[in-house]
Amino acid sequence: MDKWESNKAWFLVMPAFIIVAFSAFIPLMTVVNYSIQDIFGPGQSVFVGTEWFKEMLGNYRLHDALWRQFLFSGLVLLIEIPLGILIALAMPKRGWGVSACLVILALPLVIPWNVIGTIWIIFTRPDIGLFGVGINSLDLLDVPFDHTAKPLYAWITLLAMEVWHWTPLVALLAYAGLRAIPEAYFQAARIDGASSWATFYYIQLPKMRGVLTIAVLLRWMDSFLIYAEPFALTGGGPGNTTTFLSIYLVKLATMQFDLGPAAAFSLIYFVIVLLFSFAFYQALLNVGRGEKA
């Protein structure tokens, strides 16, 4: 579709621009301001240049949180994407079952994020949780299951929660991609006598590429920002073993009031996310183009 060329369109964009800028620019400038000063109290501050950045870049806690974050987001993708595709493939193509599946799948997505944490506390606690009591009664583990006791258990619980929470999103996206494939492709495959694996590999997977790219990037970025669920479930513990970037940042900013380092960290974090955003932006635009072509 050819668009009209007119800079008057800015009048339509302006209100939205102002309200988002109010919430985005001013705070970001404040962060920049904090990051280059040492603040002792109101009106008492010293310009320190890039000192906080140097300190944060060499900070081993930040490095640990960053690697933890990459590991977590990577594992999340490895589990959720294949699982989501399998669910989408197994879903019915027509009839009342479609609506039922969609509604059940969407259910975890509309639960407040910290309530997700609460649900999983109640579900996995060794004294009252179905999972906790269940797995301990089997007596298979050396150390009884308790997500506060052992880092491995905390990680398993967090990953299970994350997979439970967000795999439906991947499935919904993959299903939308599958439904957009014209029936003629499958008829052609049947005539050629293609196996179901060949149909998947040569027809369904390439046709889903656009939505799967969106799914991968969306899951990667959102799991990179994860805060409320681990905050409610483990609080970053035991020790610091589940302290991801956001949790560490909030700890630094609100519990220790290290404004300078926290601000420098914020900006580093923001730049990382900005790079991912750009990749995501390109993917979104390409999907739009692919379908119209």
Place this chain on the structure above:
Amino acid sequence: MKIQKRTIALCIYFGLLILPIYWMLNMSLRTNADILANFALYPADLTFVNYINIFTDPSWYMAYINALIYVFMNTAMSLAFALPAAYAFSRYKFLGDGQMFFWLLTNRMAPPAVFLLPYLQLYSTIKLMDTHIAVALAHCLFNVPLAIWILEGFMSGVPKEIDETAFIDGYSFPRFFVTIFIPLIRAGVGVTAFFCFMFSWVELLFARTLTITEAKPITATMTRTISATGLDWGLLAAAGVLTIVPGALVIWFVRNYMAKGFALGRV
């Protein structure tokens, strides 16, 4: 009729999906003493005492009302600001349109934790701390961009000839926009409203930081209950169940658009 293996697998998956939610529902229908004393797969002595507690204690039910107030405010604001902007992006080429569209997306993707500190300062400075409008405004950070992206997806599906015909017929822009264009994309407006509602409803970090008592939402109330001693699991579970209700009620209407909304209108 032969039941396929994949159908069985799907049913098992859905079972696992429902199980944690069922467990919370189960807890919410039992008293705390009962929960701690007995392990039961279903509530033997069905009791609604937890729900009655919530609906009679102002610190609980006001938390729901607070959350609903700022969520509705935010949804209305997001739609009002996003509708004209989305129209501009879908119909016009203008200076910096691509950059602007990308910049909006970065706000949807920005870590809320980054904005935490400056928000505390900003909202204290303009004397809006602990008000509903503060949370509604803060949530505009990600909901206005989200709404613009989703609406643009829907608007680009409407042929431009409709606009041209209307302008030739002598419609002014505002009249065309309100009486012809918005009714054409009403499904899109509904879906966008749902997603704004949902993302505002599920958010915790801003809502907890910007409120103290007067506007404290249910999600924040629940985290404070967790840290208190003598945790009442039944009450907590009942509060959790009630937070699922608003979303679950409207899923049915947007079930076919869930993927489109999460993919920012691009699927």
